[in-house]
Amino acid sequence: MSLLLACTRKASHPDSLPTVPSHYSRRPPAPKRLHARVFTLLLWLWAFLILTWNTLVDVVCFTATSIFLKDTPTPLMGSQGVEQRPKRIVHRSVSLDDIKDVKNAMHCTINDVLVGVTSAGLSRYLSRRQEQNSNDDDKNKKKKKELPSNLRLRSTLLVNIRPAPGIHALAELMEGRDDGTKWGNLIGYIILPFEIFNHKDPLDYVRRGKAIADRKKNSLEAIFTYKSAELIVKCLGIKAAAKLCHRMLTHTTLSFSNMVGPVEEIEFFGHPLVYLAPSAYGHPQALTIHFQSYMNMMKIVLAVDDKVISDPHQLLVDFAESLKIIREAIPARS
Template identity: 35%
Template structure:
């Protein structure tokens, strides 16, 4: 079977050498890994049935046409046993590294100038047997984080119910009933906010940029060596903070999400980090604004059973792929919050509620697709790269399974992900799993040499917020 299919705009951009982005997903397992068992699981998996994971990217140099060409998958060319991993930084050679640190070092090395060969379908599985870890590397042209996570989880089963697929959270977009006047006001605000945020996006494309700070990156930083650290959170702590903020404030339109807490934690953690590294000539206490890029899933969240049925049918392309937009997040790490750390979450919620009310994410997605069609991938990449260079960090949050799962009968202890380096010196990807969340903090080590300390700043920020939320409930 050699069916040809043209590339969509996003896949076209991510398949270019300039915009080549790899998603690296790490799955830690409880028990030792049997390589033949892993190959057997993949051979019988929905992943192998997916048309994108069977297709080779073909570049026709005569007319510049690019397309997917279906073929057979040879697992021996995709699954590799990795041993004797270089532990990297000599400064830590005197210490015994944990498995997590070794895996993070391995992933950090893969994020810089480590593309996948186009002579085969654009994915690989690296088996780190000594660390009980599977690393799935997928070119972003095949799909975004939500797509890849959904496909990975179709190969897993619940630990307590081995015949059932994991359950993933679905977004609740319900809002309270509103009268006609409120509906009109909401529509006016939606249009106004969309115009404001669209203008802000265009200004970022042209000349507006963040002030220089300790975490600033820029053009060329994507090629700098990287370090990777992990911040760990309890979802119950995040939920208690979220509920405390909602009880303390009355919002006209309420979306109950963990993202409000996550952005509040990031703001507070960056405040701690920047204060620790503050120099006498730094920007005044109240004067620093940092902007980030947050990726937003634009598809309806489906259950994994639906995903499995879609892959088996020909309608998978209607849901699969890169269906995301992004929003610009202005935060103020040094903004005075008094003695109430929950103010960080309140400020984040105020910003995110307005962002969710607007069409910013949908417009950035539409603009990118239009630019790809009209200007081509190289120009579109340059424009997108300019927005990245004019902001300070990237952040994503993908919801994983709500209960413990297993892969091939081997319980999964953690799920983590990161991506290829960007001009940002700071990139954060969070995945939730079985009541906890792990955020991978990828940094340019010559700009942020201590990502473990930054991770602790985030963890301490959440703990401080939880204490404040507990105190607010008691009073």
């Protein structure tokens, strides 16, 4: 994304690079209440213990997933050979201001809100599919209508494990001025679970999303996956690393991504960009979800396998409706 934006300029000032928020995913700083050094030391020790424990649990989960631990079969799960089939890409815009309203009211980050909205949207979609399937068997209708409480649905999420080089640094590098910035990505990936259930309080989706995101932030899982992949490539070759990556993707349900974009309209070689809608294909999953911000919009982009998800536009509606319901639940509780 930094490379793409380094090739663009502001529509209002053709000589200026785009402006990207630097605190997109940071939570507002909490007021400091503990000033004593002993309490600070205890807090650091507690944080280290949590980081160590979370990393250990994530490494065990990662290893188990690469060997045998699979997600629960759902209407979103891809079948064998899904990576060889074409993908259908659809997208829809929602208001970034609505997401920011939820963020401010819940004292969390935009990423936390998007995790909650995704959980709510997937729950709505799977509930509908469950009801449709129940129509074929009226005898077990009540039993089938409710989603299983132990449903396991996880996504693979790529994580940048170094500070982003920045748009200005890449622009200078393309002009031939070497300031130490290097090309390429330095990424690991984590397994991000989505809880599927029907909440009476819509804000519970955001609360659970925040808890899941906080849990993953206090872990070195991304660094572990990067280092382990690097070690496998050196010792066993690229084919072994690719096979491991393939198994991880086939044992999970979807891929998830959230990227921050410019806050103003930009031009690409004099051509204004109406929207940004990134996506991907060729991986062994039937569903890929991208969230991409641009100006005052958030674009939801889905890449789906038509044979698995025949109604992707309905899934987009479920995401938009989930955000609307969560946004409308704020005034009564703020």
